Amino acid sequence: MQEPLGLRGRPGAAVRAVLRMLPAPVRVRLLKHRELLKFLIVGGTCFVVTVAINYALKLTVLDGKPLTALSIATLVSTVLSYVLNREWAFNARGGRERHHEAALFFGINAAAILVNDIPLWFARYVLDLRVPDVSRVVQEVSDFGFGIIAGTLVAMAFRLWAYRKWVFPHPHVRLVTADPVRDEAA
Numbered sequence: 073m074q075e076p077l078g079l080r081g082r083p084g085a086a087v088r089a090v091l092r093m094l095p096a097p098v099r100v101r102l103l104k105h106r107e108l109l110k111f112l113i114v115g116g117t118c119f120v121v122t123v124a125i126n127y128a129l130k131l132t133v134l135d136g137k138p139l140t141a142l143s144i145a146t147l148v149s150t151v152l153s154y155v156l157n158r159e160w161a162f163n164a165r166g167g168r169e170r171h172h173e174a175a176l177f178f179g180i181n182a183a184a185i186l187v188n189d190i191p192l193w194f195a196r197y198v199l200d201l202r203v204p205d206v207s208r209v210v211q212e213v214s215d216f217g218f219g220i221i222a223g224t225l226v227a228m229a230f231r232l233w234a235y236r237k238w239v240f241p242h243p244h245v246r247l248v249t250a251d252p253v254r255d256e257a258a
Contacts, residue, residue, distance in 0.1 A: 091103070107161065107162065107164070108232075110160055110161035110162075111157070111161045111162075111232060111235075113161075114153060114156040114157055114160065114161045115153075115224075115228055115231075117152070117156065118149040118150075118152055118153045118156070119149075119220075119224055121145075121148065121149040121152055122142075122145045122146055122148075122149040122220070122224070123145075123220055124145075125144065125145035125148055125149070126141050126142050126144075126145035126146075126219075126220070127141075129141035129144060129145065130142075130215075138192060138196065138215055138219065139189055139192060139193060139196075142188070142189060142192060142219050142220075142223070143185055143189060146184075146185045146188055146227075147185065150178070150181040150184075150185070153181070154174065154177050154178070154181075157177075157235065157240075158173070158177075158240075162235065162239075162240040165240035165241070165242055168239075168240075168241070173239055173240070176238050176239045177235070177239045180230075180231065180234040180235070180238065180239060181231070183230070183234075184227040184230055184231050184234075185227075187223070187226055187227045187230050188219075188223040188224060188226070188227040189219075189223060190223065190226070191218040191219060191222040191223045191226065192215060192218050192219030192223055194218065195214045195215070195217075195218035195219070196214075196215070196218075199214075201214040201218075202214075
């Protein structure tokens with residue numbers, strides 16, 4: 073049995089099928105900014121992972137250590153981010169050996185973890201938005217707004233700029249791999 077639209081066996085077939093259903097102006101805009109859109113999807117996925125791990129740690133074993141919980145959660149989602157960005161969001165970019173690219177990626181993300189922690193640190197220790205100076209609810213809302221939302225937005229802007237500049241610098245360049253089937257599919 074043949075799959076709809078004759079897309080059997082080709083990577084990205086489902087995405088192309090969805091794109092064909094969209095109005096032309098929307099499709100053109102999405103295709104023009106596909107790298108940014110993919111980066112945002114990866115970021116959204118990693119955001120959910122970060123929030124889940126952060127609160128799992130913060131509300132259990134790291135109660136009272138919000139910066140540590142957020143840093144660990146961000147570190148775990150960074151590993152996921154590298155895999156998703158390398159293999160999907162920036163798969164049309166290259167120009168570096170994988171080990172060099174990975175070292176740059178994780179170096180930039182080490183800096184991004186610090187950037188991500190600054191708004192939470194500011195809210196907790198400069199504005200004193202922590203128990204007993206405020207209620208637990210106010211503290212948690214502040215932690216979410218400053219630590220998760222503001223920190224993530226600032227770090228995301230930094231990461232996008234740094235990934236394009238240093239980690240995946242050359243658009244439309246792919247390194248040669250030993251798997252010709254994979255090269256053809258990409």
